[in-house]
Amino acid sequence: MRRFTYCIFLLAVFLLAPLAALPRRTAAPAATPAPTAAPTAGPAAARPYRAVWVSYLEWEQVDFSSADAFEKDIARMLDNIRGLGATVVLAQVRPFGDALYPSAYYPFSHLCTGTQGQDPGFDPLALLVSAAHARGLELEAWVNPYRIQAGQVPALCDDSPARRHPDWVKYTENGAYLDPADGEVRQYIADALAELCENYDIDGIHFDDYFYPTTDPAFDAADYAASGTALTQDDWRRENVNALMELCHAVTQRYGVRFGAAPVGDPEQNYTLQYSDAARWLRQGTVDYLMPQLYWGREYVKDGDASHSFGRLAAAWAALPRAAGVKLYAGLGAYRIGAGDGSDTGSEWFGGRALADQLNLLAGLGVQGAGLYRYASLFANETYAELAESEVNAIKLAWQID
Template structure:
C-alpha cells in the first residue's frame, strides 16, 4: 500500500478490567529445582536497565498485510499447506518478540479470505480472483492465533474495490460488476462510492458476515477512506452529491458525513452482533494542524480531516471506537510531524472518552533508512510510557509491517525487545465491554522435572464462566512473594481448551534456583481473576 507523508511524498505502507489486583504471598513446601537443561530464557528478575520499561498491560502487535502480497501470503499460488506454514511463521515471529496481538488483513479489495456469500475469494490467495484456496484461511487464522493466545483483529479495507481501474477485470458476478453504479475509478484503482447508501449496505454485510461467523477479537480499518488525493484528478462523485447531498453546504462536509455515518453504523452493528468484539481504526497520524484549526496538533503536514474526509477526532470523542491507532510514522524532531508532539495530542484526545490509544510505528522506515537512529523505535516506546505516566494513557504500539520484524533492520526490533518487551504483557482491559467474572484457579502443584517446573491447576468455574486463558507468574528466590502487579513476574499466558485441568512447564527455570508460582484466570477480554495460592518449587 502507499500513502503520502506530510510533505506529500509517496511511502510504502497489529481487555481486561481487573477483578482482583492485589499480589498474594502463599505458603507451601519449598523444594529446590533439580537437574535441568536451562532453556534460552527471558530475564525474569525485577532489575531492568536504565531507560527501559516493563508494563504488565500494553498492546503489542504487528500488521500482517495481504494486499499485493506484502506479508502473507508472500506470493500467490502457494498450496494450502504452504499458506498454513507461512502464517504459522508469522505467529512464531510474534511469539519471539513477546507480542500479544496481530492485525491480519482479510478483506484487502472487496474480496475475502473466507468463503463469503457477498464477495469472491481474494486473488492474493491463489493469484486468481474467486480461486478457492482449498481450505478456509480465516478459520485457520482464528484457530492458530488463539492457540498461541494472541488477540486477533481482522483488518478490512472498506471502500477499495480493486488495485486496478478496469471493472472488466473483475469476475462477472463481482458486486462491482453487478452494480456498476456503486463504483468509480480514481488514481488507477476502483472504489465503492462512500456517498451511496446501497454501497455502504453492501460493505456492512461483507464485513459483518465474518464478525458473525468467526471468533474474532476485533474489527480493524486502516487509513483508507476517501482516497488520498492524486494530482490532476478529482474524485468523481459530483452526481452522487447532487442526488444525496441536500442540507450540506459543501461537498467536503457531505463526504465527512458519509464516512462518519459509515464508522458509526459499523460500530453499532458490531456491538449488536457481538458486544465483546473491539472496533478500532488506524488513521493517518494528523487530524488537523493547529494553524488550520486550534483544536489540532502542533504540526504542519497533510490533514486527514481535509484530504480523506476522515474526522478521526470526532470518532474518538463520540465513543464510536474502542481504540484509535494513529499512524505516527515520523521521528522525533521532524518539523512538520514531530512524534513528540503528536503522541501527547492523541493521548489527550483519547483520554477525553476513554478510547484506547495505540501508536502505529513505521518499522519500514528503519529498513528504508528514513529513521537513521537504531534506537528511534525503542525511544518511541520510552516516550509513550512517559506520556502514559502523566495521566493520558498510551495503551500500546503496532508495527508496520510483519515482514520487517524478523529482518530487524539496524537491530531496531532487537532493541525494542530488550528494552521494552523482555517480559510478556497482557492486553489492556476495556471496562466498557462485557466481561466474564472468571474464577480464581486452584494451582495444585509446581514440580521440578527434566524439562523444567511442571505446573498443574484446576479451573473449577461453571462451564459458562470458565477462563479463556491463564496467566502464569513467577518470583525468583527462596520464600519470594508473587506479586501479580509486577510486570517482571509475568512468565507467560496459556490458552484454555475449555476443560477443567490445565498445565504449563516453565522451561526457563534455572537448576538449583528456587521459585514461587501463581496462576490467574483471564476472560476473552483479559479481565483477570484473583491469583491462585502460591506454590513453590
C-alpha cells in the same frame, strides 16, 4: 487499510455452504446493552495492546498451495510476532473488495491462488484465528472498506461487488473504490462485518486509512448535487464516512468485538484530505480505539518544521477529548528502518533502536499501546537485515521480553 448492500442469489448457495460448518458467534440479544469493547475475561483484560500489521504484501510471500503449506508459513510468522512481545495480530483479510475467507459478500482474494474468486480449497482465516489463539495472540480482521483495485490490480472476477453492482463504484487515476456516499454500500460493508463477527472468533475489526481516495470535487459532484444537503461538499463527505463508521461500530458492539481504525498520522490531513473526522470518533466513542499512523521519527524536521515529529504528533492526538473507554494507540513505521523518514536531520532510523525509543516514550505522551507496520520490515527485511534484527532485539527489551 469501501461499500455495499447485496443481492446474493446463486452465489449465496455456493458460498454459504462452507460457512455453515464454521464456528459461529451469536449476536447479543437486542435488549442486552452492547459492550463498548471486546470483553476479555479475567487478567487478560489488563494485557497491553502491542500489535503487528500483517498486510497483503506479506500474503504475497505466503504459500497458499495447501492448508498444510499455509499453516507452516503462518506458524513461523506468528511465532516471530509472539517472540517479539506482541499481543495482537492485525491480519489484512479484505484488501481489495475480496476476502481471505469464504464469504457471501466478497469473492476469494487473488492472493490465495493468483485468480480472484478461485477457492484455495481451505479457509485461511479460520487457520489464522486458530493458530494465533493457540499462541496466546489476539487476531483482528483488518479490512479495507472501500478499495476495489489499485490501478488495474487485481483483475476482477464476475463475483466482485464492482461487477455485480457497477453503480456502486467510482474511479480515480489510482484505482476503483466503492462510493462512500451510497447508503447501500455502507449497509453492505456493515453486513459483511457481521458475517465476519458471526463466523469467526476474531478479537476485533480494524480499518486502515483508506477513506476518500481523492479531494477532486468532480469525484462525486453529481451525488453531492443530488443530495440537496445544506452542507459543504467537504462536510458532506465527512458525514458519509461518519455514517459508515457508526454503522460498523454498531455491528461490532452487537457481537462484543472491538472496532478500531488507523487514520493518517496528521489530524488535519485526516480531516481535510480523507474526510475522516477521527477527532469526532474519539470524542463520541465511534471506535473502541484509534491508532493514528505516526510514521515519522522523534528527530523529524523538514524545512525547519518539526510538527510531524513523533512526539509532536502523539501529543496532538493525546490532547483530543476521548469518550470513556476509548483507547489511543500509536502506529509506528517499521518500514522506515534503514530507509529513513525524509527528515532533513537526524540518524535515528539507521541506529537499530528507533522503534524501541518511540515505544519507551509512549506512556509519557498519553498513548496506551502501539502497532508496528509491518511484519516483513522486521522479520523479512533483506535490504536492511542487520538493522532490522537490532530493532527487533531492542523492541523485545522495550516490551520486556527475554
